[in-house]
Amino acid sequence: MRILLIEDEKRLVAFLRKGLREESYAVDSSANGAEGLELARHGEYDLIILDIALPAMDGLTVCREIRAAGLATPVLMLTARDRVEDRVKGLDSGADDYLVKPFAFDELLARIRALLRRQSAVGDELVCGTIRLNLKTHNASRDGRPVELTAREFALLEFLLRHPDEVISRSRIADHVWNFPYDSESNVIDVFVNRLRSKLDPDHDYLTTIRGEGYRISRVHSTDDE
Numbered sequence: 399m400r401i402l403l404i405e406d407e408k409r410l411v412a413f414l415r416k417g418l419r420e421e422s423y424a425v426d427s428s429a430n431g432a433e434g435l436e437l438a439r440h441g442e443y444d445l446i447i448l449d450i451a452l453p454a455m456d457g458l459t460v461c462r463e464i465r466a467a468g469l470a471t472p473v474l475m476l477t478a479r480d481r482v483e484d485r486v487k488g489l490d491s492g493a494d495d496y497l498v499k500p501f502a503f504d505e506l507l508a509r510i511r512a513l514l515r516r517q518s519a520v521g522d523e524l525v526c527g528t529i530r531l532n533l534k535t536h537n538a539s540r541d542g543r544p545v546e547l548t549a550r551e552f553a554l555l556e557f558l559l560r561h562p563d564e565v566i567s568r569s570r571i572a573d574h575v576w577n578f579p580y581d582s583e584s585n586v587i588d589v590f591v592n593r594l595r596s597k598l599d600p601d602h603d604y605l606t607t608i609r610g611e612g613y614r615i616s617r618v619h620s621t622d623d624e
């Protein structure tokens with residue numbers, strides 16, 4: 399999952415970047431509203447964390463512009479003031495949720511999970527056929543049998559499960575799961591996909607390789623194109 403953080407408090411940015419990365423989120427950040435808006439428009443983000451008081455363009459305007467551009471990306475707004483008026487303004491500008499500073503990191507994580515869940519999951523679980531992934535406990539299972547995943551494998555599986563039946567290119571995986579630009583010379587993604595597949599889907603029932611394009615996780619069993 400790739401998060402855009404638009405916040406100008408340096409220490410908070412450093413803290414959030416580190417904490418979110420430890421939770422397997424890919425994070426981009428910007429310290430001013432105008433630049434943040436450009437990133438939001440041109441990047442593909444799963445969620446945006448947006449401060450209200452920002453240089454160049456305030457968060458409320460950024461949020462209105464994001465919605466005016468037709469982007470439905472969930473926006474979690476950060477505000478330093480807890481006044482009803484501020485919360486109403488934030489939600490009216492198109493934000494999905496807000497958090498008052500200072501906040502506990504665990505609460506931020508819970509809000510992020512809730513917003514991402516609204517998009518595609520039922521409860522705390524992502525399900526594809528007999529594959530289940532619990533977003534809270536990080537437990538994965540296949541046919542009711544637990545499967546041990548590393549943090550990176552979890553992030554990869556989560557990304558695929560959030561986009562079922564879609565062909566996902568290696569560069570999108572690199573962008574959302576690895577947080578670095580795709581290098582077509584490297585086979586690191588294929589290595590990880592194969593490792594995930596050997597643990598979870600050795601017979602290629604769900605996870606298909608689409609030659610020259612990428613990977614797809616399908617809700618109905620499919621024959622592999624490999």
Ligand code: CA
Binds near residue numbers: 405
């Ligand atoms: Ca600020």
